[in-house]
Amino acid sequence: MSDIAMAPEALPQPIPLRELLPWLLLATLLALIAIYFVGAEQGATSLISGTWVHEFVHDGRHMLGFPCH
Amino acid sequence: MARTFLVRGLVCGLIAGILVFLVARIYGEPNVDGAIGFEEQLAHLASGAHEHEEEIVSRDVQASWGLFVGVMVYATALGGLFSLLYAYAWGRMGRLGARMSAALLAAAAFVAVYVVPFAKYPANPPSVGNPDTIGFRTALYFGMIVISIVAMVAAVNLSRALLRRWGAWNAAIAGGAAFLVLVAIACYLMPTINEVPDGFPATLLWQFRTVAFALQLVLWTSLGLSFGWLTERSMAAHPAPGSPALSAARR
Numbered sequence: 566m567s568d569i570a571m572a573p574e575a576l577p578q579p580i581p582l583r584e585l586l587p588w589l590l591l592a593t594l595l596a597l598i599a600i601y602f603v604g605a606e607q608g609a610t611s612l613i614s615g616t617w618v619h620e621f622v623h624d625g626r627h628m629l630g631f632p633c634h
Numbered sequence: 635m636a637r638t639f640l641v642r643g644l645v646c647g648l649i650a651g652i653l654v655f656l657v658a659r660i661y662g663e664p665n666v667d668g669a670i671g672f673e674e675q676l677a678h679l680a681s682g683a684h685e686h687e688e689e690i691v692s693r694d695v696q697a698s699w700g701l702f703v704g705v706m707v708y709a710t711a712l713g714g715l716f717s718l719l720y721a722y723a724w725g726r727m728g729r730l731g732a733r734m735s736a737a738l739l740a741a742a743a744f745v746a747v748y749v750v751p752f753a754k755y756p757a758n759p760p761s762v763g764n765p766d767t768i769g770f771r772t773a774l775y776f777g778m779i780v781i782s783i784v785a786m787v788a789a790v791n792l793s794r795a796l797l798r799r800w801g802a803w804n805a806a807i808a809g810g811a812a813f814l815v816l817v818a819i820a821c822y823l824m825p826t827i828n829e830v831p832d833g834f835p836a837t838l839l840w841q842f843r844t845v846a847f848a849l850q851l852v853l854w855t856s857l858g859l860s861f862g863w864l865t866e867r868s869m870a871a872h873p874a875p876g877s878p879a880l881s882a883a884r885r
Contacts, residue, residue, distance in 0.1 A: 577869075579725035580635050588636040589718050596711035603708045609772035620691035623760075625704025628662045628846050630748065630757035632771040 604631040639721040640714060642864050647713015650856040651706040654849050658705060662849065663697050665842040669759035672834060676761070709853055716743060716857055720865075732869055733862035740858025745813075746786035748850040751778040754821045757846035759839065764829045771827055781820045789813035 604626060606612060607619035619626075619634075626633045670693070691700060720739055727735045755775045763771065793809030800808065830839065 576729065577725040580721055582722075585636050585718070585721055588640060588721070592640060592714045592718055596715045599707050599711040603704045603711075605772055605776075609769045616690055620689075620696065621700040622704035623691070623696045624663065624666050624701040625658070625708065627666060627757065627759060627842075628658050628701075628849055629705070629708055630752060630775075630846050630850070632755075632758065632763060632768055632775055633760070634763060634765050634768055 603629065608633060635724075636718070636721050638868075639717040639724070639865075641717075642861060643713040643715075643717020643720070644710055645713070646857050646860040646864065647710040647716070648706065649860050650713060650853045651709030653856050654709055654853045655702050655705045657845070657852050658701055658849055659697070662842075662845045663701070665759060665838060665845060666697070667693075668835075668838050669761050669842065672838070673761035676831070709857075712747075712853070713857055713861075716740065716861065719743065720861065732865040733859075736862030736865060737858045740854045740861070742786060742790070744850065744854035746782045747779060748854070750782040750785075750817045750821075751775060752847060752850075754778050754824060755827060756843050758829075759842040762830050762834060762839065767827075767829065774824060774827065778820070778824060781824075782817055785813050785816035785820070788816065 602618060603622050607616050608626070609632070623633065716739070720736060723735060723739055727738075730738065755771070755778055789809040789812045792812050793805045796805040796808050
């Protein structure tokens with residue numbers, strides 16, 4: 566209902582790409598690294614030796630849908 | 635603005651992560667334990683002796699802190715990514731409103747990032763999957779995610795291009811159909827993996843995969859709805875300059 570009431574309101578202005586890009590780059594990079602460690606480290610590829618990371622996130626990796634072993 | 639969105643996305647990711655952890659812990663863990671039980675049974679039959687693999691991380695830790703940390707890192711990272719997608723779409727989605735655009739973006743992201751890759755390469759419990767092919771399977775899975783996201787972006791662009799001539803309903807159907815055709819072709823061309831060992835209980839596999847799907851549904855639903863709610867709330871508190879005092883009057 567409130568959406569209808571809002572109709573005459575000014576529409577939000579898009580954020581210019583120039584302003585968005587640094588955030589996008591940094592956050593995407595960090596997020597992908599984080600997802601990599603949960604999803605693939607010490608499985609398909611290994612940056613750190615051993616299997617501790619794999620074993621620690623083991624259950625999450627399975628249940629979140631990543632190939633685990 | 636981008637900063638506000640990013641912080642909000644991380645917070646919503648944390649909220650979603652907690653919900654996902656609870657569902658995973660309550661509904662998912664019994665299936666993981668069941669699959670590990672099957673694995674041990676096979677090992678006993680093969681060796682005939684009662685021996686246990688040495689545990690680097692105990693099952694208790696895997697099923698509690700390990701699961702929690704894994705889920706929270708994953709959900710927070712996706713919350714951050716989602717917020718930047720939203721920041722890009724902000725002001726570019728017409729008159730949909732903050733909550734509706736958050737819900738639509740989350741639904742589209744859920745389909746592209748999880749549903750389609752899951753349809754081709756579903757989640758597997760322990761003991762399903764040959765360790766020798768882990769590299770290949772991981773590459774296929776991530777490849778499928780990339781293909782599916784590219785198809786979604788193409789479909790959304792198509793919809794937007796048709797919007798003016800065809801109207802929102804028909805343009806959305808055309809975009810959806812284009813997406814389905816693209817991912818159907820990809821699913822047909824990508825190699826199929828079936829490494830379920832003989833004798834693995836079918837019900838267990840089904841339950842594991844249903845819960846895995848439900849986890850992602852919980853994640854994307856709570857992410858989209860909480861993000862939309864918080865954005866709507868902050869818009870009502872700080873109306874855009876030049877807008878009538880309508881939003882203030884609503885409260």
